[in-house]
Amino acid sequence: MASMTMLAVTVTCVFSCVIGGIESTRKVNQEFNVTAGNTTTDVIDEERSIAHGNAGRCDILYGGKCFTLIISRASMSLGEAEVVCKGAKGKLANIYGEEHFNMLRALIRARTDIGKGGNSAWFGMTIDESTRRVKLSNGEWATYTRWEKNRPLTPPRPYIGFFVHSDNLNQDYQGYRDRWASETQHGVVCESKVPWEQ
Template sequence: MQSVEYKDQSDQVYMNEYVKPAKRTPDKKAEDFAGKYGKIAMVIFCVLLVAAVGGLAAIFALHFESQGTWNRETMQLRNELEDAHAETQRLRTDIDRIEGKMNLDTLQLRNDIEEIGRTANTGYMDLDAKYQQLQEKNSNDTLQLRSDIDEIRRTANIGMCEVRYGDYCFFVGAKGPNTMNMNAARWFCERNDATLGNIYSSEHFNMLTNFYRPYVGTLLNGATLLGLKTGMLFDTKTRFVHLSEGSRAPFIRWETGQPTTGSQNSFIVVHINADESKDSDGYVNFPEEATNFGALCQRPV
């Protein structure tokens, strides 16, 4: 038993007795149990500790291995990027070189095209000038040829001016006995730069009949009556005869029994008989579709 001295708040000393408890005697069975399972716990703890340390080591090993792999892959990728960059630079250099050459080629091509254009334009101008010269020459040659033809026609003795009266030449176009209609007569005269003729006076009428009468039998293969279409028209209402230009005919000589009736009989044909004694020369009126031996044409001298 021990005495314990302590003070209160007023610093007064008090004495108190402390009784030390008696020492306990340990239980043997409990000690054995604690010792047995304590060792087991220690073993388990050690095992867990070793496992934890191993796991950490494995994690660190895996980490460092992954880090190494990542570093290697990163390095490989960096090398590939550098190679790609170098290839890109090389391609860019090639492209610049090609573009430069293309620019030079384009400039040369443009110059060549301009030169070709200048040459072609010069050639075209030369050709155009030559064409104009040829065209002018052909035009002059055509005019000369036409003039020569007209002169030949004017001076020819075959049917171009068989009878001349006043300012006109008269000639006959023959196709055959009773085979020439009005359209064929017009065409024949126009082809020879003439028109269907008129008869302007009794003198003119006698000149024509006297000139062609000897040829009637020859022209008609023995026939005795020559019928020539003219440009004169007969008005079936007024019964007047008009020249081809529309004026009244200054001379009229109807064949016996003429003119005939009928609104279509408006076209004048001159009959010339091979036998002068029959006195059957004169005008006859026919429709347009009627056919005769030939046509009396006239053109200016």
């Protein structure tokens, strides 16, 4: 009986959070045009609505910041991910160290649907092409990096995605992936101030 009550509460929260997240993203999308190739993309179409209803909620508190994973029903480009984070009053997240990396990896794995091989998410970090080092969105060098095997490519693609296997057995093929902005990921991790300090 307790599990049925919990399920009902979860469904209610997901529905209300999804509607709130879509409405706030609609407002942002009116201010920022997201382009993919030569066409403007509406990230609020039915397939790209927020699937797990977690916009506006902290999944992880780390270093005085709130980190929220938002998974889309359809994969999203980097530009679409930026709009989703702005709609959630945040920005694309950075990874601030090994402990933080492991926390985010566990979060992404926990949100992987049963039967799915893994999940991927956009982050706000970039790669310096000449040094192949990772930069945080504020321009500082990342203190920790964990690349998926055979990454970064040569030459490296400029943006960072993060792939996680659902079973955690194949450690070589988990971690940072260098990506083009037009490539897609399953979701995005957004970083923001903690809600009670805004």
